[in-house]
Amino acid sequence: MLQFDLLRTEGAARRGRLRLNHGVVETPIFMPVGTYGTVKGVMPRDLHAMGAQIILGNTFHLWLRPGLEVIRGFGGLHGFEGWTKPMLTDSGGFQVWSLGKMRKISEEGVRFASPVNGDRLLLTPEVSMQIQTVLDSDIVMQFDECTPYETDGVLTTEKQARASMALSLRWAKRSQAEFARLGNRNALFGIVQGGMYENLREESAAALAELDLPGYAIGGVSVGEPKDEMRRIVAHTPQRLPAHKPRYLMGVGTPEDLVEGVAQGVDLFDCVMPTRNARNGHLFTRFGDLKIRNARHKTDPRPIDPSCRCQACAGSTAADGTVSGGFSRAYLHHLDRCGEMLGPMLASIHNLHFYLNLMREIREALDAGRFAAWRVGFLADRARGVD
């Protein structure tokens, strides 16, 4: 089940509402990544508190660990990980692609050795649909081949990109047929490929539109290409997709990338950046980014971002009046130096809160018809740099 209502537009930017089997998602939205059935270092309770509406799971990882038998016993990934709101799973295509020389791609699918125990495995469009049906995610992604930007330093040619895109299209059709055969009640998204070639992207988008899937993603970006190449595709492809269906830009990106994506008509985003960067002490703020490992924070009593309302920056007050949280840069610097878990825990909450709050601001700006002005102000704030 998927129902998408376009509430308002401003230029190409869209304010929408997505109804899925496990609830409603207000778009544009950022989806925190929960690879192994957990958004790394963050309690589900805190995800709810910071306004996460939908999270990701990774088909490839969950297939290997804990395996489908375990998840089937919980009626799906929601029950297993204790998440009640919507969920999207990728198809596993990107992960097998990332195995590099350890996998072999054919028309049938991808053969590879399990990085966990060495088992010889075959992932196909059909198997991916079968796994995602057990996971029971609200949004299921077609199995695709992620077209590389370059291989061993050589750029992918148009011919190679066309063959790869055509393979993903055939896999889209097989995904759709298997999804239907399985009686999956969720929503299957197609994925536009075509590398850095706009004509191929256009062909891919047009062919996928004919399949009349409930939503579409732009894949094959954020795969090592220069930023301006990625921005060129983001400026091109979203608006070639059916206007009344949700659009998802996969694996992108920085806060600026998200704002740019919204401006180009994207509705859904995911990226490991907020959580992965948090674990490396890279913190996002309204006024630019901050490396908490830097010695200049050693004695700084200020929070990461005084304008931020997250548990790390602003803290919270319990029912009994006990104030908790509102931590200084000095304290976070100390936690990082000592390798204390609380460091990445607080940093992950902060970064995810920043991303989710960014999308909330974007939705409010779109609701008020002032996204263009908001965007100028946001980019200027971000460029200012942290005090």
Add this chain to the structure above:
Amino acid sequence: MLQFDLLRTEGAARRGRLRLNHGVVETPIFMPVGTYGTVKGVMPRDLHAMGAQIILGNTFHLWLRPGLEVIRGFGGLHGFEGWTKPMLTDSGGFQVWSLGKMRKISEEGVRFASPVNGDRLLLTPEVSMQIQTVLDSDIVMQFDECTPYETDGVLTTEKQARASMALSLRWAKRSQAEFARLGNRNALFGIVQGGMYENLREESAAALAELDLPGYAIGGVSVGEPKDEMRRIVAHTPQRLPAHKPRYLMGVGTPEDLVEGVAQGVDLFDCVMPTRNARNGHLFTRFGDLKIRNARHKTDPRPIDPSCRCQACAGSTAADGTVSGGFSRAYLHHLDRCGEMLGPMLASIHNLHFYLNLMREIREALDAGRFAAWRVGFLADRARGVD
């Protein structure tokens, strides 16, 4: 400032109330250990929620990182780590003792090389008091020498234990003098030593009582001695201490050890066991302990302990009705196998909740005058074993 009211006794067990500069502590109580200014893997907010009334900090570790200049800038450890309730700091004696051959003990104090950067350092009773005064902990521990149980496989002789105990006594007097000179407004505790020799313990306790300190600890246990040796000292020493002053058993122990300690008249406990064991997948429950790494948990949908009300076992419901938490053994097993941070986070919350809830039950039993009966039931439950 310290005021201790003995509210009720049952045999040697005591129900008390401790008033400290940062608040009131109901005893008997367990104090979670926050070595580097953080209870590993637990948000301060969750410590409050599970009823932590007082936590520990380690003088030795905090002296090295972040260092006193940083903490002084926050007016003490409370401000630095964002903890508003009472706090106890140890003296650093146990940690320098743990350095083994890397330190040299003399009448003056202990010389050692910093394990962080190799700096040559000297920790004395005076320096320990100076550090703890900067930390501004509610309970300050005297600088002591922890008498070893054995050295290179040879048991400590009575003569050695006497010399060590006498040194700790002289250091107690120097600690008291320096504490007064510094005008520290908190409460200094003395530490009974004497190894496994009851006569020495008795001498130590009597001499410390003459110093009229506001509270006393039993040190030099849980240093590698057999369990029955530890229990013998715990059955001996607490009741030799002034009845109207709080008694603290340092670094002990299992849930059964805590119950035994209370029965012998101990009021305060600390131990790294709940958090350290949590990070190794060792979980405490009402009905015995559970190793979450064991393959038998792989598909088990039950919580760690169905009778437990912690965030990991029972979850919580947000203001908007969203249910969160209440995780299965299968999910915790999966998190452990994948090395996901959420595993130790949930396990730490569970184990600390177990310890704090245990002490809450003990206080309630003492209030109701039925501690003896509660103790029999608790030990029988624990011995039953986990389903």
